[in-house]
Amino acid sequence: MKSATPKVLHEICGRSLVGHVVAASRELDPAHLVVVVGHAREQVTAHLSAVDADVRTAVQYEQNGTGHAVRMALEELGGPIAGTVVVVCGDTPLLTGATLAQLTATHEADGNAVTVLTAEVPDSTGYGRIIRGEDGAVTAIVEHKDATDAQRAIREINSGVFAFDGALLADALGKVRTDNSQGEEYLTDVLGILREAGHRVGAAVGADHRQILGINNRVQLAEARALLNARLLEQAMLAGVTVVDPASTFVDVTVTFGQDAIVHPGTQLLGATHIAEGAEVGPNTRLKDTVVGPRARVDNTVSDTAVIGESATVGPYAYLRPGTNLGLKAKAGTYVEMKNATIGEGTKVPHLSYVGDATIGEYSNIGAASVFVNYDGEHKHHTTIGSHCKTGSDNMFVAPVTIGDGAYTAAGSVITKDVPAGALAVARGQQRNIEGWVARKRPGSAAATAAESAAPEDSGTR
Numbered sequence: 004m005k006s007a008t009p010k011v012l013h014e015i016c017g018r019s020l021v022g023h024v025v026a027a028s029r030e031l032d033p034a035h036l037v038v039v040v041g042h043a044r045e046q047v048t049a050h051l052s053a054v055d056a057d058v059r060t061a062v063q064y065e066q067n068g069t070g071h072a073v074r075m076a077l078e079e080l081g082g083p084i085a086g087t088v089v090v091v092c093g094d095t096p097l098l099t100g101a102t103l104a105q106l107t108a109t110h111e112a113d114g115n116a117v118t119v120l121t122a123e124v125p126d127s128t129g130y131g132r133i134i135r136g137e138d139g140a141v142t143a144i145v146e147h148k149d150a151t152d153a154q155r156a157i158r159e160i161n162s163g164v165f166a167f168d169g170a171l172l173a174d175a176l177g178k179v180r181t182d183n184s185q186g187e188e189y190l191t192d193v194l195g196i197l198r199e200a201g202h203r204v205g206a207a208v209g210a211d212h213r214q215i216l217g218i219n220n221r222v223q224l225a226e227a228r229a230l231l232n233a234r235l236l237e238q239a240m241l242a243g244v245t246v247v248d249p250a251s252t253f254v255d256v257t258v259t260f261g262q263d264a265i266v267h268p269g270t271q272l273l274g275a276t277h278i279a280e281g282a283e284v285g286p287n288t289r290l291k292d293t294v295v296g297p298r299a300r301v302d303n304t305v306s307d308t309a310v311i312g313e314s315a316t317v318g319p320y321a322y323l324r325p326g327t328n329l330g331l332k333a334k335a336g337t338y339v340e341m342k343n344a345t346i347g348e349g350t351k352v353p354h355l356s357y358v359g360d361a362t363i364g365e366y367s368n369i370g371a372a373s374v375f376v377n378y379d380g381e382h383k384h385h386t387t388i389g390s391h392c393k394t395g396s397d398n399m400f401v402a403p404v405t406i407g408d409g410a411y412t413a414a415g416s417v418i419t420k421d422v423p424a425g426a427l428a429v430a431r432g433q434q435r436n437i438e439g440w441v442a443r444k445r446p447g448s449a450a451a452t453a454a455e456s457a458a459p460e461d462s463g464t465r
Contacts, residue, residue, distance in 0.1 A: 068187025109205065
């Protein structure tokens with residue numbers, strides 16, 4: 004990956020590569036789930052603790068092969084495991100729980116000692132080929148470099164995912180040799196050991212070969228992200244969501260939708276975002292950990308950890324920061340930024356304003372170019388504006404300050420004191436016109452010429 008980040012911690016669609024594998028494995032409801040860690044194990048272990056607190060880790064201090072890794076996992080669990088043991092790779096984020104369930108069902112129904120998850124691929128170059136006997140059992144896995152021309156024509160390949168009989172697996176791992184070019188314990192050698200002992204080795208063919216794709220570089224990471232994103236959008240559309248342009252729409256695995264939600268082009272939906280029924284988001288919108296209520300409209304907006312209420316409208320070009328909560332039919336309009344603000348039902352902040360650390364009641368209107376001055380250089384302070392208030396344009400609300408219900412504030416005011424309910428606050432200097440100032444101070448200028456032309460002609464009367 005050419006990265007300071009361990010490979011399995013790279014993310015696609017809101018989840019790390021190993022996080023995807025853990026989530027798919029959890030769908031089997033396993034009695035134990037063990038992740039074998041080696042390189043950068045402190046980082047990986049810390050991440051796994053955050054992803055799934057019940058995951059156990061086994062340390063492979065020396066990377067002595069896949070068979071050795073599985074042996075470390077069994078030792079972590081105290082020895083052989085009764086029942087089925089499923090082994091998956093930590094860099095296969097497209098693998099689904101349904102496919103793993105199919106693998107285990109086939110394994111147990113056929114009474115196999117080991118069952119290989121296989122896939123039929125358009126181009127099998129470089130993959131280990133699955134060789135089957137007349138009864139359909141797997142007789143061998145032949146690596147590409149060792150395959151004959153006839154074997155290279157086989158399109159069924161080994162995925163590296165297996166289901167084992169736990170007791171037989173532990174016994175066979177003890178017989179794996181290291182007399183190979185890498186000097187490692189290969190898990191695939193277990194298949195031959197079990198077959199030679201008279202046990203059946205079977206295979207389960209996955210429905211979609213793309214699920215077994217492993218990630219080894221940034222190109223493959225991007226390809227997997229595109230495949231997973233397409234899968235997520237397809238699921239959403241089949242559930243009743245309109246995605247106008249899937250090619251320019253990106254979602255995380257944790258995003259949820261209500262029926263008849265509409266997503267316009269250029270939209271990114273990240274984290275625990277939920278788009279409720281009938282809501283419309285986009286175009287060119289990025290929502291993270293944001294709840295969009297029923298029938299709300301969000302246009303050209305960036306939002307992080309906000310709640311947008313039912314039938315509320317946001318944007319275009321709005322920025323909702325953490326702690327923002329818009330009520331029913333509330334509005335955060337064009338070039339409006341909000342942070343840690345609760346906006347009541349029907350209240351509008353239409354344009355060109357910053358609302359931070361504030362509570363605004365119901366059906367109030369905040370004039371254009373208003374700023375909630377919440378920071379004194381050391382501490383943040385709160386502003387409260389009541390219900391049915393009308394604040395003028397170009398107001399500064401210097402917190403802490405409270406505007407009572409039904410109050411008005413004049414345009415251009417700097418509000419530093421509380422305003423009683425029903426009062427009008429005017430906090431600005433008186434206007435003074437100095438006539439003839441341009442002619443005296445800017446003689447010969449374009450302004451002076453325009454002013455002279457606009458002056459009424461002297462009629463000669465007094």
